[in-house]
Structures are given as structure tokens and as C-alpha cells.
Amino acid sequence: MPHNLDITALVIFVALFLLVTVIGFLAGRWRSGDLDTLHEWGLGGRQFGTWVTWFLVGGDIYTAYTFIAVPALVFGAGAIGFFAVPYTIIVFPILFLVFPRLWAVAKKHNYITPADFARGRYGSGGLALAIALTGILATMPYIALQLVGIQTVIAAMGIGGVSALARDIPLIIAFVILAVYTYQSGLRAPALIAVVKDFLIYVTVIVAIIYIPIQLGGFGNIFDAAAKALPQNDPPGALLPQGAAGFSAYATLALGSAMALFLYPHALTGVFSASSGNAIRRNASLLSAYSLALGFIALLGYMAIAAGIKPETPNFAVPDLFIKFFPSWFEGIAFAAIAIGALVPAAIMSIAAANLFTRNIYKEYLRPNISDREESQVAKITSLVVKLGALFFVLFLPTQYAIQLQLLGGVWILQTLPTIVIGLYTRWFHRWALIAGWAVGMITGTAMAASQGFSSIFPLSIGGFSFSAYASLYALIANLIVAVILTLVFAAMGDAGGEDETSQADYVDEEEAEQAATEEVAH
């Protein structure tokens, strides 16, 4: 549908945008520390308690692109898009069990990035480089997709319908603002802005999930309309996953995405910046509030079907639904929620990528004797470069490339699981075996996705039996097989690998250790 310029919506949108800009600039003074150290700029001083961590990690996971893409997938394909719900449920037991260990060892050895951990655990700069490159590569298209989210709501408000340049200017302004306050305030800026973002998003979701179904005659009507319309799509969609291939695709997408989520550098930044292991454990239950919101947002895709929305592209399904049902002023609030929902993760992602470059590439290979001040300076400048790269990506390349790269990013980042997650429990693997496994996983996963025209589901046939699953899991299996075999080979050759600077006790945070000590006394 055509988008007309809506002044009321625009005024509210701009006002809210200015509000978060001011917050972004003032954030540097909040719980102030020396922003000339990377620890303060890039991790907020590792002092965020349960609530700030909740906002920060929530801002990481539920991004503008999620709010646009998940309902768009549900709108076009139906049930498969709902995999985001089991995905964001099973991710929390994983967060609870695994990541307090990473937090503890990172705190003890002042690790700022996952690659720092790889370097310390395996004494290998090469392995750290592989982890850092994977992280940067997986993060860049993700930032680009946040810009696509902003672009979508700007276009939905009818700005710059006439020329491409007029359409891009608001996006460029938004990004310059984002870049400057991230440079100045570091991780504190997205942490504070996330509070405003969440407030706006929860208000929008609650209103939408109550008001729109009433207008459409209840959920029964909405699902009936979707069940009728979905099979007419090309390719046909369905209200329920269909057959063995549909089931396995659904389950492996959920599992693979959940295993990958906390390997992303931006999600790990949220973990590292927490003040304690218990702040992370508490969040494993509290973060499910976002999953509920995400489930409701996914259902907006069906509401758009039932409301007879005919968007230019599926990405406009939710914006067009809001335009149809909401008054202009509330439309402004809803669109601001989505756009600000892009700024928070984009800032955290660029900080995470900057930390990786500075610690594991610049300091490791270019300037080993770098001072704290210089280190944080390099990171600040890198965060600008990373964002500029994403901006150019969105302005000059078809969006399709960013989507395909983001999909590959999910496949790639999972290949760091053996080093990071298994490495938290055992040092059994040899560093060169991990590097070889990583390379095999990266190549296998990329080839599988590319062979399917950048679809993430790969139908693997063995002996006439075909099993459709998320390519990242197949790649991870190949990765692990290579890593296990080569580790055995190195062990047979009597090569134990590099120095491990961590010890068992480093993986247990103080609360956990205290509790264990009390139990020991009691027995």
C-alpha cells in the first residue's frame, strides 16, 4: 500500500528520537568511570546488576530486525516463523547453566572478548584470531539489518517517497547520532537507552495484542483467515509445520539458533558486563518476558493476513498493520519503538566488534605494547568504522545480501562453540584441532547454505534417507568430528598444545564457591 506523509506520527517519532539522543550523550556520566580504558568504555565497568543486564541483553536479542522479520516470515510462510518462540525459550536454560562460568573466568582474567578467553585457555593467538574474525564477520550484516529496520519504518511514515536520496538522509542522520554517542559514552549509552526502548515496545505490544484482535473479531477469526490464505502463497505456507521435513526444520532451527545466540559477540558483551554470576542466572528467568513479547509480535503476522494487508514486501506487514489500526500519534510511538529498538543492538554490536578488533587483532598483531588509553581510543574509532561499513552496505547493496550474510553469520558463529562452550568445561581439545574443525565447519556450512540459494535448511541425504535440518548444526557436527580426530592425532604424537593460563577454580563465581563451601561445612 502507498505510504502518505503523516506529520503527527513524524513529530512524535522525532521527539522520542531526540529524547534517546540526549540520554545517549548523558550516559557517559552515569556510574562514571574512566572511559579511557576499554574495560569502562566497552564493558561499562563490569558493574551492571540484574536489571541493567536484563535491559541490555533484552536489547541484544530482540532487535528492530526481529520485530520486522519474524512477523514478516509468519505473514508469508506461517508456522515456521514461530520457531523464534521455542528458540528464545530453550536459550535460557543454556544461559543459566553455561554462561556464569564464562563470566567468572572473564572477570578473573579480565577478558573483554570471547577471543580473549580462547587465547588464555589454549595459549593460541591463531585460535583467538579465528574467533575474533568469525565474530566480526557475523556481526557486521546484523548491524546492517538494524538499519533496514529503521529504513522500513521511515518509509512507512511516507518520508522521501520521491527520491532515493531523500529516503536515505533520515537514516544517515540517525546513524551519525548513534555513532557519536556510542563513541563518547560506550556501553553505558545503549544500556540506558534500552530502558526507554523497552518501555515503548511493551506499550506497543500490549496495545496491539489487545486492540487489534478485538477489531478483527477475536483470535479464532484471525487464525481461520490465516489458515485459508497461507496455502495460496508462493511458496505455500501453513498454519502448522508439515511432515517430517517441516518438523525437523522447525526443531533444528530452534535448537541451532539457541546454541548460537550467546556466542554472538554482542550477546557476550551483555554477559561480560554483568556484575555477578547470579545477575546472569536471575536473568535466565526474567528474560522470558521478552520471549512472550516476541510470541505476540510473531502473531501480528497473522493479524496482518486477517486484516487484508497487502504490503509491498513482507517487511511492511507490521508497519502497515499499525497504520491501518492505530491513530497517528500512537503510530509515531510504535515506529519510534522499532527504530530505537534498532539503535540499542546496533550500538552494542559495534562496541563488541570494536572490542574484538582492538584486543585480538590490533593489540595481538600490530601493537603489543599498547597503553590502556590507546586501546580504548582504537576501539572507539573502530566502532565508528564498523557502523560506517554497515551504513554503506545498506545504502549501496541490495538488502538481500545483508539478509543472506546474516543467515550465514548464524551458521558461522556456531562454529566457535567447541572453543568457547566446550572450552569452559574441558581443555581436552588441541588448539590446532579446534582451528581445523572451525575451518571445516565454516566451509561446510557456507557451501550448504549457498547450495540451497541461501536458505538455512539443508536436506542431507544418506543412503536414500533425507533429513532436512538447519545447516549450522550439520556444519557443527563436521567441525566436532574433525576436532576430535585431530586432537587424538596430536595426543598420539605427544603434543599437548599451548599453555592454559586458567585453572578449574576460575570458572566458579564467588557466590557459587561460597555456597559449595557452606555445604562442605554442613556435611
Add this chain to the structure above:
Amino acid sequence: MENRPSNGAGNGGERRIWSWWYLLLLLPFLGLLYPPLYAFEEPRLIGVPFFYWYQLAWLFITATLTTIVFRATR
């Protein structure tokens, strides 16, 4: 902390902190990763097909389970 052996090679550092309560956290995986278990339209709840409300229900169950495990192991 100070009087505990800090090295992984020592017996103190080898102690695994494991609790049987953690097994509760397996339930969401069992409940959600086998879709034939719940890919049905009926029974509906306020018009929402079973497939959708079943998974949203697991959200509350999982939040409760993690809270229980957190309290029990603290």
C-alpha cells in the same frame, strides 16, 4: 577464598559444582524440540490453535523452572 587451593591440579579446584536440580532444565528441550508432540490445531484456547498456545505455555513453565533451580541451588 584465600585458604583454598587455587590451582586446577589441586584437589580443591577439581570439585565439580553439580546439582540434581539442573535436570529440571532439560524439560523445555524435551517439551519443545519434538514438534510432532504438539503440531495440532485442536484443542484451541480462546481461538488460538494448540500449536501456538502450547509453546507460549512452555515459556511460563521454563521461567518457573529456572526460578526454582536458581532458588534451590543458591
